[in-house]
Amino acid sequence: MIGSGLGLGAGFLFKTGPEANTSVIGLGGLRSDNGSRAAAAIVRLASPDNRWQIKAFAGKADVIYELYTGLGAVPVRQESRLARINAAFGFTSELSAGIVLRYLETVLSPEGGLQPPSLQPGTRLEIGTAGFSFDWDRRDDSDYPTEGTRMAAVATRSRTLGSLGRSYERGIATFDGYRPFGARSSLAVRGTVCAASSGTPFFDQCSIGATDNMRGFNSTKHLGLRMVSLQAEYRQRFSQRWGGVVFAGTGRTGNRFADLAQDGSRSAAGAGVRYRVSKKFPVDFSIDISRSNERETQLYIYVGQRF
Template sequence: MTSHSRVRSMVGVACLASASWCLPFGDMAHADQSLVARSTIPVKQAAENEDIGFRRGSFIAAPIPFSNPLIETGLALGLGYLFQADPDSGTSVLGVGGLKSSNGSEAFGLTVNLSLDADRWNFGGTFADADLNYDLIFNSLKIPISQTGTLGRVYVTRQVAPNLSLGLMGRYLSTELSSGASSFGATPPNYSLLGGVETLSYGVSAEFDTRDSDIYPRSGRRLYVTALGNEPSTDLIGTYDVYTAVANSYHALGEDSVLAFQAVGCATSETAPFYDLCSIGGTDSMRGFNPTKFLDGRLASLQVEYRRQMSKRFGLVAFAGAGAVGASFGDLDDYGIAGGVGLRIGVSKTLPVNFAIDVSHNHLNETLLYLSVGERF
């Protein structure tokens, strides 16, 4: 079994630092490439174990420090059990994890991912319970929000042709919001969500992937498309759909350098709950902005990153991105531009898994620090 197949099916056992495990900002669009999917650092334990079957697995633990503009700094901790179901499938994972941040946010979750039949089938699910504190930016106002929520998510994918997989997904979210700010009550119903809301979601996905690696690609392309229907429990919002498309391209520049690109498109109803609106920094994972700052019914963004391996353990990156949101693709008039540099520190002797320290500066003269595990895209 190759390192590529092991990494491909690996699902994390700690809440990711951006909290999209607990808030839906981009969680369906980036479920398999999120930081959660890279928080099981000691993957070499599974890679070195050639025994097959559930009873032949191994336990791992992964403490992950994080920092981001949504829930500030903190620590995520995960415990997982990794095993290989059959000789030609990737690593299956059963995991539990939690996080606590400096602003009082807490989350706890369970996750499972099963890779079967030589990776032709993948089944997964996540359950998370969260109590989050963050700032909602609305019309230039910074509104402190406390959000509690329970999130359940399931998916199944089937490889139907070389490099092509199709999938089904479902999500259940129950959430309530509160704020001590008087301005919160004046926000639209899809922001204040009076009385809380429960939402059932169901959708489809398609992925075409020719990358040479899931965790540190040096060549290849990936296109991932999702369509998600949502049925809230309140008539204040009504049903809505969310469509996303993520395209990546990777180009090796010699032995030690890679140029990576990501383009993202998103479309949904302007009356969708704010956490399901298209978001710069959420839907597209762009560094440089609080993911509640630029929210609307449409999004288009482009990012580029230069990655340079300086030694066996250390690397440097430089990145830049631009995105815009609006009511329609012909009216993308609210934009964000950001760029920065970062340090990469290798944390595995067998796979190119990095601890990432990034500093991003945006066109609003704001500078933000990000600590995470794995590459952004």
């Protein structure tokens, strides 16, 4: 999406109690050969009894990428500063709800070529977002689950700040399910539904690849006000350190749920390797390769699982 480059990150993982989910403090940065660069920090804290869950993110980026529009692929430069926090309270050990707050400052400008009306040079937006989160988590582990289910939903309302402010809404719901097959293998599935109101900027619309974490597609290629997708992944541990996965997924986007069948499905499949970077926490360094039904190949390098 942004060319070839280098990303570096560091994270400190710890538990506040024996039954608590893993807490993380992390820093990261990247730079690519097309001039894109970014830096970010994350904090994810869980109280000893998991009663409180706090997730915070702050970052800045200056990236150049292609936005797919009716005029074709348009090179776009986007400079952004983002801060987001989600604070949730657990009513039981499995069920929690919370608030979501976000501030985004972004400047969009085409990098030459055709210019869509929505991307005039120097387009600057300040957006404030508030909403609610819901989480019903019955997984056996928050880092590498092999059994159980998780249902999560986030509903937000955003408003552009300034004299000509306008509002838009978005809701995302996900269902994750896990089933073990013996001591070293498991099956993971994810279903995602997304809906956004008219007037939502393209970077907040429903996206195959960004909204649902599906592998195989550029996250700015298949956007819409509605989206559904389904993914499955088979996970196998070969030893204490090494593992592998095979996966597949399919999704659809459109401006209405009734339109989802018109443009056809976007499907992809692939395989990956896992290397466990910690003896204390089941956290993997992951490398995946995916091939889509559009005959495009994508390589993914990250820490953890996609879902």
